[in-house]
Amino acid sequence: MKALWEQQRRVWTQRVDGTNAALFRIAVGLVILLDLLITLIPMADIYYQASALLSPETEAQVRNGYWRWSLLPLDASLGLIYAWLAGCAIAALLTAIGCFTRIATVVLFIGLISLHYQNTTILNGGDYTLGGATFLLMLMQSNHRFSVDAWWRERRGKPYSRWIDAWPVRLAQVQLMLIYCFTALLKLQPLVWYLTGSYDSIGDWAAGRAMREAMADPMLARFPSYFLLPMWISAIATWAVVLWELLFPALILMRRTRKFTLLFGLAMHIGIFLTMEIVAFSFSICAYYLLFWPRNWLPRKWRADADANDEPLAKALSVGA
Amino acid sequence: MSSLGEQNKIEDKAKLSKLARCMLCARQLRGYLIAAFCLWHVFALTLANLRSLEIEKGTLQGDRFEQVTEPFAAYTSLVNSEQDWAMYAPNVPDESYLPILQLSFNDGSQLVLRSSSEPDLLNADASNASSLDPDASESQRRYAWRYRFGGLSKRKFHEHAASGKPSIHAWVRHRLAQHLRAMPSDAQRITRIECRRITISHVDASGYAHFIAANAGFDYAPADDPLWSGPLLPALSNLGSDQDG
Numbered sequence: 001m002k003a004l005w006e007q008q009r010r011v012w013t014q015r016v017d018g019t020n021a022a023l024f025r026i027a028v029g030l031v032i033l034l035d036l037l038i039t040l041i042p043m044a045d046i047y048y049q050a051s052a053l054l055s056p057e058t059e060a061q062v063r064n065g066y067w068r069w070s071l072l073p074l075d076a077s078l079g080l081i082y083a084w085l086a087g088c089a090i091a092a093l094l095t096a097i098g099c100f101t102r103i104a105t106v107v108l109f110i111g112l113i114s115l116h117y118q119n120t121t122i123l124n125g126g127d128y129t130l131g132g133a134t135f136l137l138m139l140m141q142s143n144h145r146f147s148v149d150a151w152w153r154e155r156r157g158k159p160y161s162r163w164i165d166a167w168p169v170r171l172a173q174v175q176l177m178l179i180y181c182f183t184a185l186l187k188l189q190p191l192v193w194y195l196t197g198s199y200d201s202i203g204d205w206a207a208g209r210a211m212r213e214a215m216a217d218p219m220l221a222r223f224p225s226y227f228l229l230p231m232w233i234s235a236i237a238t239w240a241v242v243l244w245e246l247l248f249p250a251l252i253l254m255r256r257t258r259k260f261t262l263l264f265g266l267a268m269h270i271g272i273f274l275t276m277e278i279v280a281f282s283f284s285i286c287a288y289y290l291l292f293w294p295r296n297w298l299p300r301k302w303r304a305d306a307d308a309n310d311e312p313l314a315k316a317l318s319v320g321a
Numbered sequence: 322m323s324s325l326g327e328q329n330k331i332e333d334k335a336k337l338s339k340l341a342r343c344m345l346c347a348r349q350l351r352g353y354l355i356a357a358f359c360l361w362h363v364f365a366l367t368l369a370n371l372r373s374l375e376i377e378k379g380t381l382q383g384d385r386f387e388q389v390t391e392p393f394a395a396y397t398s399l400v401n402s403e404q405d406w407a408m409y410a411p412n413v414p415d416e417s418y419l420p421i422l423q424l425s426f427n428d429g430s431q432l433v434l435r436s437s438s439e440p441d442l443l444n445a446d447a448s449n450a451s452s453l454d455p456d457a458s459e460s461q462r463r464y465a466w467r468y469r470f471g472g473l474s475k476r477k478f479h480e481h482a483a484s485g486k487p488s489i490h491a492w493v494r495h496r497l498a499q500h501l502r503a504m505p506s507d508a509q510r511i512t513r514i515e516c517r518r519i520t521i522s523h524v525d526a527s528g529y530a531h532f533i534a535a536n537a538g539f540d541y542a543p544a545d546d547p548l549w550s551g552p553l554l555p556a557l558s559n560l561g562s563d564q565d566g
Contacts, residue, residue: 012359013352039474051498051550053478055491067395113401121481121488122474125408131401167359174363179406182370186410189375204412213413216524218440219476224466226524277469277476278408 012170015163018144019302020291022098024172025105025142027287028133029096032112035130035280036089040115041082047119048081050074054119062120070117071110081118087111095137098147105142109134126280132175133287139168145302169291176288177249184246205242208235215275225275241268252292259297262289365393369404375411417521418483420492421535423450424500425513427556432507434496438476439521440464440530453519455534462532464521483518490548493541498551508552514541 046052056074063070072084088111094104112134116127141164143149150160187210190203204210212234215226229237244251244264251261266286273282295303368390397403422434431450445452445461452461482492493516501508517538522531542557543549 012356039471043474046495047474047478050491050548052495053475053488053491055486055488056548057487057490058481061487065395066391067399069399109401116401121478121486124473124477125406128401128403128405131403135400135402167355171359171362175366175402178366178370178404182373182404183406183408183410185374186407189411193375205410210409210413213415213523214409216415216530217413217417218464218467218521218524218530219417219438219480220469220473221524222469224524224528227528277471277473279471279473 012167014166015161016166016169017295017303018141018160018162018164019146019295019298020293021140021142021164021169022145022147023290023293024133024287025098025101025137025140026096026146027290028130028137028284029092029094029108031280031283031287032108032130032134033089033092033096034283035126036085036092039280041085041089044081044085045078047122048076049078053122055121058121059117059119063117068117070114072114072118074118076118084111084115088115098143098149101143101147101149102138105134105137109138124278124281126278126282126284129175129179129281129284129288133172133284136168136172136175139171141165141168172288172291173252176285176291177252179285180245180248184242184248187242188246205238208238210234211238211241220276220278222275222277240264244268258292258294262292265289361396365396366402366404368393369397370406373405373407415523416533417480417523418518419479419521420483420489420496421453421517421519422493422496422500422541423453423513423515423517423538424507424511425515426507426510427512428510434500436475436479436492436496438472438479439519440467442532443529452532453517453535455532457532459527459531463527464530464532466529485518489516490541490546494546494549494551497541497543501551505552508554510556511554512556514543514557515539516541 040047048054050056054074059074062068063074072080076084088108091104091108091111094100095108112131116123116131141160144160144162144164153160187205188203190199190201191206193199194202194206201207204213208231212226212229212231215221215229244261248261248265251257266289269282269286272278372387372390372394394404419436419439421436421439424432424434426432433448433450433452435447439447441447441464442452443460443463443465445457451457455462478488479492482489493514497514515538517535519535520533522533524530543551543554544557
């Protein structure tokens with residue numbers, strides 16, 4: 001027990017290579033910026049106007065419960081909405097390049113949560129993962145590498161340490177583990193119901209049909225990929241995906257299986273992106289992968305070396321974030 | 322003199338150690354606060370996820386569990402980290418639902434307005450009311466494949482609206498106003514606006530998705546809707562909210 005406690009203490013308190021957090025910051029900033037420029041800004045007059053697809057009745061109900069909040073009034077004018085979106089885009093850009101990073105991430109968090117709770121009917125899983133990412137970025141020392149802030153500090157002769165606090169990075173890693181583990185548990189529920197006698201089938205995922213049926217969804221399938229997937233391939237792919245999701249926390253924590261886990265996940269999300277219209281979710285989830293990226297997969301010059309300015313404990317770390 | 326100097330040195334040392342102790346205390350306190358926050362955050366995320374699991378079909382964790390875990394779920398909303406990872410779970414649906422508007426005109430003709438998420442019907446005129454006949458032939462109810470790129474947010478909205486939530490009124494307002502902008506003369510002719518929900522079966526062995534049915538829905542009266550900002554519809558001005566079904 002004491003050994004476990006000590007191990008956990010080290011995992012959460014030791015400093016980690018700031019490269020992974022910086023890459024996460026850049027990816028999240030860019031995904032949000034692209035989402036704003038491609039999806040939200042061109043459609044703002046439709047998504048955020050009561051004369052179009054904003055339902056004040058629905059959103060008033062949403063804001064009534066569960067500590068949901070938005071600084072935008074439900075009857076916000078279109079001018080205010082555009083100004084808000086522009087502010088979010090600027091904050092996302094500053095976050096990506098790491099300029100005034102702390103302020104930019106706080107503005108981005110407030111800006112994005114206000115937009116999300118302005119019209120919840122258009123949100124998908126990608127929006128929720130990005131929202132959580134902006135909260136964690138506020139807490140992370142993500143500007144110690146690859147940022148204008150770091151460049152400026154170096155010019156002034158006061159460079160940042162390349163090693164950063166681990167705990168915000170760990171929180172983001174835990175979030176990704178929970179996403180995969182719980183999505184698998186939700187998919188395997190019918191199997192449990194069947195075994196306990198409250199349901200008459202083992203469900204699409206346990207039966208291996210899910211992948212093929214998802215591709216038969218005319219609302220989301222990108223092209224007629226349904227016929228490219230024979231049932232036996234669908235079964236193998238379905239079981240592999242749900243098993244991988246269920247075991248993700250264990251597989252990613254073990255150093256030996258970490259690379260395989262990340263490559264499998266990347267392949268899966270590229271597959272989803274190519275076959276299904278679920279763009280933001282694939283990209284935002286892959287941004288979290290950067291927090292697990294092994295140090296020895298990073299270019300040598302990107303890796304932080306423990307030097308005289310850094311914490312001695314950093315030397316003990318062999319794997320970043 | 323020397324004893325005074327030594328005494329100062331001792332006092333300085335004592336002050337320094339006091340300062341060092343204060344700093345150590347502050348550092349420790351910061352550590353405890355961070356540890357408490359991390360524990361809380363992870364615990365809240367886990368419990369918020371557990372709320373969506375059903376032990377038995379149709380049975381959530383129970384009212385007591387819901388009540389106890391509510392502050393944790395609320396916290397996830399507060400920090401924009403709501404936990405909802407149930408896409409295609411527990412099963413992949415084999416049907417989709419979308420809203421449509423059926424307009425009736427004073428000359429007895431009808432027009433069907435569809436959502437942008439709906440694929441095109443292959444062998445039927447989608448704007449004609451006959452396309453809503455569930456007894457039409459299999460080929461007339463067949464949808465073309467649509468190559469999808471973008472539009473996920475709109476599709477989410479249409480799915481939400483078709484589930485019977487209040488957002489359906491927003492879609493009706495938007496779709497009707499969109500039509501009247503394109504066909505302003507129709508404002509004088511509309512005698513009934515009916516909002517319905519259609520069911521689409523997903524692609525089957527034939528290789529196509531199919532129209533299944535349109536439910537009865539409800540009548541929409543712009544005069545009763547304070548958020549309607551389109552033109553007045555003269556033939557509908559005498560209709561009241563008692564028309565809503």
